Amino acid sequence: MMLSKEFKMDTEKSAIFIIFGGSGDLAHRKLYPSLFRLYKTGLLKDHFAVIGTARRPWSDDYFRGTVITSLEESFDDDKKIMEEFAKHFFYQSHDVNDSEHYIALKNLAAKLDDQFEAGHNRVYYMAIAPRFFGTVAEHLNSEGLKTKDGYNRLVIEKPFGRDLDSACELNGNISKAFPEDDIYRIDHYLGKEMIQDIPNIRANNPKFEAALNNKYVSNIQVTLAESLGVEDRGGYYETAGVLRDMVQNHIMQIIGSIASDDPEAKDAGVIHKNKCDLFASLKNLTPEEVDKNFVRGQYDTDELGDEKAYRQEDKVAEDSQIETFTAGKVEFNSKRWSGVPFYVRSGKRMPNKASRIDIVFNEKVSELGIKPNTVLTLLIERTNDHSILINGIDYKESGQDFIKFPEEPEFTKACEAYESLIIDILSGNRVHFTLWDELRSTWKYIDSIRERWDSQKADFPNYISGTMGPDSAEMLLERDGNSWIWD
Template sequence: MERKPVGKLLLFGATGDLARRMLLPSLYGLHADGLLPEGLTITGSARSDLDDKGFRAFTRKALDQFLSEDRKNESALAGFLDRLDFQAADLSDESTFQALADKVGDVAGGLAIFLSTAPSLFEPAVKGLQKVGLAGETVRIGLEKPLGYDLPSSREINDTVAAVFPEERIFRIDHYLGKETVQNILTLRFGNSFFEPVWSAQGIDNVQITIAETVGLEDRAGYYEGAGALRDMVTNHMLQLLALIAMEPPARYDGTAIRDEKAKVFRSLRLMKPEEVPHYTVTGQYVGGAVKGEIVKGYDEELGKDSDVETFVAIKAFVDNWRWQGVPFYIRTGKRMAVRRSEIAVQFKPVPHSMFSGRGGLLQPNTLVIRLQPEEYIELLVMAKEPGLDREGVRLREVPLKLSLDAEFAGTRRRIAYERLLLDLIEGDPTLFVRRDEVEAQWTWTDAIRAGWDANRTKPRHYPAGTWGPAASIALTERDGVTWQDD
């Protein structure tokens, strides 16, 4: 399909929480900066009984609540609201699609569809869209995760969508790929000559990827109880981060080259046998504790019943290829943890010989820290000599070389990840979207872990809210002589 901007956007789930917090503010931001195609119309759809005027009022209220004050501009807001209209539709009711097609009108100029709905509605949605002429060659579709809960269900969803839309017109969304710092991983690795010579098992001892949340269930109890931390965070965001760290250098910055290299990483992940899973994974579930000085309930108390769903998982993974053989990738994610943090820590191997040891100087291996949130920075920890005459020995200290993206680009507005992804969907750039073979290779790997949990009847270990998870997760790294990057 030729890559060109569409003239229309159809937004399913337009009155949902994601739309209020992210999608509508993102679209407004693109409009206010003159980045949306001139004349682009945005049709919202949901089961809500709204008309055009009601949806515009709903949108204005959402923007008042979730836009920062410096982004509010009455003239820009009025122009954005003029782009909006609304058509109620029930995706499970085929009879509601014709009115939707009538509202959207002619799609010869291109239509992008953003489907932010439950996966159970994907099949009736795409069939209904096809039946009323909203799935032709000028139409592309964006699918919000989750795309299934295991490999068979993921394949079923992919088969369903593929029966109506070819792969080049399917845009699977992982919003982490829209984050500036995540995209900066590619620039850091492939735009600087000094990293690549040591970016392998010869130069790197281990890689740690952490996504820690301080929140609990919030309003996601129904979804989370059926998902758990492995499905919710690892299969999606964390394996994508791992792939960006581990992938081979792509020949070009485009959707085919980058996604080819990521897919190779996913296919190279070492599948765990059931008997290996207890040695390479730790699961946990938070109980009552204190987060930021506030007393909070445990998972079962929040849910209102006993549950064995994991709210924490730590994994020791391996990428079995030439570049990474033997290098452990430690992954951990959890809710109700000590701090909110998303980061990647790459620990390099120590120097082969220390000339300072005879004078008392102690060396630490260099570490590269890529912080994704709440701050955005890249930090390289290097060894330096403390000032002094060294009469009592050489004193060495680890010091940070820090690039703060927030400070360095202070004059540039930091964009919501969905701004980039929505604009790429509208313009037809697939680079930061996930391809089918990636999704299915990810599920293949995590399904083997879950099968191991089932085979071993693994139950999550309890950890107090406000901590870094079960003590067993510390042992997962400590037995290899590695400490989690918790500073």
């Protein structure tokens, strides 16, 4: 099993964080609480500072007040601890297109570097709209914000483009200012403990690893389901849809964790090469294969009419063609996985929230001492205090011994996803981030689906809120003689 990251927190880190979009929701809801947890562990202590930038004309004191308020919503700690933490926070009103503002930002960062002895290390965090990524990266380079004596790491939130062409353009702009090794593209699912543990589970369970191939696996299912609707994200969803929002990044990266070769690899370069090779083997889809292998849906109101239909949400077109559900069959042209369907599914307004991987073995797996037709479930989000199930029950009670942990540790949830990823950024560990070559392959695949859908008019809405999506999602598997495990 992966050592809990709490064991890595014995060395204080030093850095100046410059957060573009520092007044926004992501920063206050995810980044500042994560930094506070690291502060309480001692990983961040005396030698760090955070500069929040945005257009709003805030003062340092006002900014610190907003940080403390965001912490009070998540923590019961003494307010004095929060106030001490907030003393490391500074604010600068900033126009991303104004070169003078970058010079002022450079001077402030240099001043704080001396004040906090931060070792000339910089973390530039893009918590802003993607259309500004290239502009900011260019100015960071041209106005000399990058230091020579420390590291300079650029952190980018999704979405990284909305198709292959825009992703290529965005990557080209960023790459002019930062080399690939300094770019950290965040996918928060890669910060989740179960996803980070998958290579270790595979490496420490030889029988399980031996069964992960097309001889013994009938199919693999990845489900990311949400019970909520789009809430206040209607404007964003109208430009994205669940295919771009969930499949292109999160689901593909989850598949990469369970299906790539060599789980014992420790070097980030080797790990990412294996993922790149896997995604490069994605089976190309013709328009007819898209029709056959992928379905889409959009939620209606519930049976009582109490919930809004997607088309009734704020900032959503009355005749919107954007999908809030998709299910599909992903296939690979690789020696290991040829012939094995990877069924993927993600949607809004489903009965419950669920994030899981279901590995369905066939009858031949008995050759390895595993019961025929066993289903192994890895719960990305713990359910009823369980993390791994065999045929629907806790693996420790299943009576099967093909999967176990050498030291039987508890899943302590030592780190939230963002906290875990920030630790990796500070440590220079790029294993749990997404490389450009991976994105290029997954965008190419997703584009073939999107282009087909955009050429047709869907009969929306086509599933009731609180249900498992459109009937066609069930039929997709039934046609192959299979069925969804989570139902």
